[in-house]
Amino acid sequence: MTRPTPPTRGEELLLARISAAAGREHLGKRCATYGVAAHPIPAPAAPARGIRALLAFVRYGRPSAARARADARLDLYEHGMTVAVRGRIHVVRYDTTSVLQGSTRHHPHVCARAGGTRTYTLTDVDGKRIVLYVGPEDGGVEDCGAEDSGAEGWWFEIRRAVTRAQLPLALAALGTGERLTFGDVWLTRREVGWGEVSARWPEVQQIEISHGAICLEIAGSRQRRHRTGPTASEIPNLFVFRALVERLRTDGAHP
Structure with a gap:
């Protein structure tokens, strides 16, 4: 040996x-x-x-x-x-x-x-x-x-x-009414958005990464259902952001 x-x-x-x-x-x-x-x-x-x-x-x-x-x-x-x-x-x-x-x-x-x-x-x-x-x-x-x-x-x-x-720190900050930013994307306890695009959590059907970009699918949108946002490579702590999105979407769907 x-x-x-x-x-x-x-x-x-x-x-x-x-x-x-x-x-x-x-x-x-x-x-x-x-x-x-x-x-x-x-x-x-x-x-x-x-x-x-x-x-x-x-x-x-x-x-x-x-x-x-x-x-x-x-x-x-x-x-x-x-x-x-x-x-x-x-x-x-x-x-x-x-x-x-x-x-x-x-x-x-x-x-x-x-x-x-x-x-x-x-x-x-x-x-x-x-x-x-x-x-x-x-x-x-x-x-x-x-x-x-x-x-x-x-x-x-x-x-x-x-x-x-x-994640616990972010959730605590949202609970006190703070607005968190991940690159150009922002979110609160009630809504998410970037640029001129925003939606309340009950309206958000899905947020996904498509061709390297963040895409937001909004229920009942009269325009495009998919709004292409910032690229995923520009989002710091993307995995934390996605965990927050899933938590807030669930809370929005079942207040």
């Missing part, structure tokens, strides 16, 4: 710094660790506004190859996460972060298949952004499938943790 390779002095020091950073932000117990590979962002290939302010692209690395290939690491905690990139540690809290979901087809490591590379842009506690992206390993087409990337595990945990942390 092969014994695990003991950590180097540098790895021990990095772990101590990560633990200290997580402790300062009260992230709680460490739940999982992943080896990842970091790539600098080429400015001409920036896929969205504000991309030049991003710190690094971080791609999931298979655990078996982490020690040999990783130059960064991702640690998930109870209340947040850390991303260590080339000696710098970024701390993200689930209850305050803003997450944007998107994709890019122009990065050198983009998958050759139709789906391209999926990106998840998170805001850390200092207001800086870092992008977690899921793509092929070193341009290899054979590793393009989601089932091969291994990233679904950590992304599912991050999405679930952010929703669990932010």
Whole structure:
């Protein structure tokens, strides 16, 4: 039986710094660790506004190859996460972060298949952004499938943790009469809308994502039943927004 390779002095020091950073932000117990590979962002290939302010692209690395290939690491905690990139540690809290979901087809490591590379842009506690992206390993087409990337595990945990942390806060704010905004979309306890489009919750039959855009289907509309709104990639914490929509639609249908 092969014994695990003991950590180097540098790895021990990095772990101590990560633990200290997580402790300062009260992230709680460490739940999982992943080896990842970091790539600098080429400015001409920036896929969205504000991309030049991003710190690094971080791609999931298979655990078996982490020690040999990783130059960064991702640690998930109870209340947040850390991303260590080339000696710098970024701390993200689930209850305050803003997450944007998107994709890019122009990065050198983009998958050759139709789906391209999926990106998840998170805001850390200092207001800086870092992008977690899921793509092929070193341009290899054979590793393009989601089932091969291994990233679904950590992304599912991050999405679930952010929703669990932010949904109760959002519902409490709506309960006191506040108006919440998700990019260009706003919602209250009574209605939802963007631009000149708005509807009361009992009138909303469905909100869905169609061709990358948010679409609102309004019952009894004399005009178009589908109103195309902002693109999904411009909606921060889209999964929290969708959880709120389902809750408010249900409450509107059964007051």
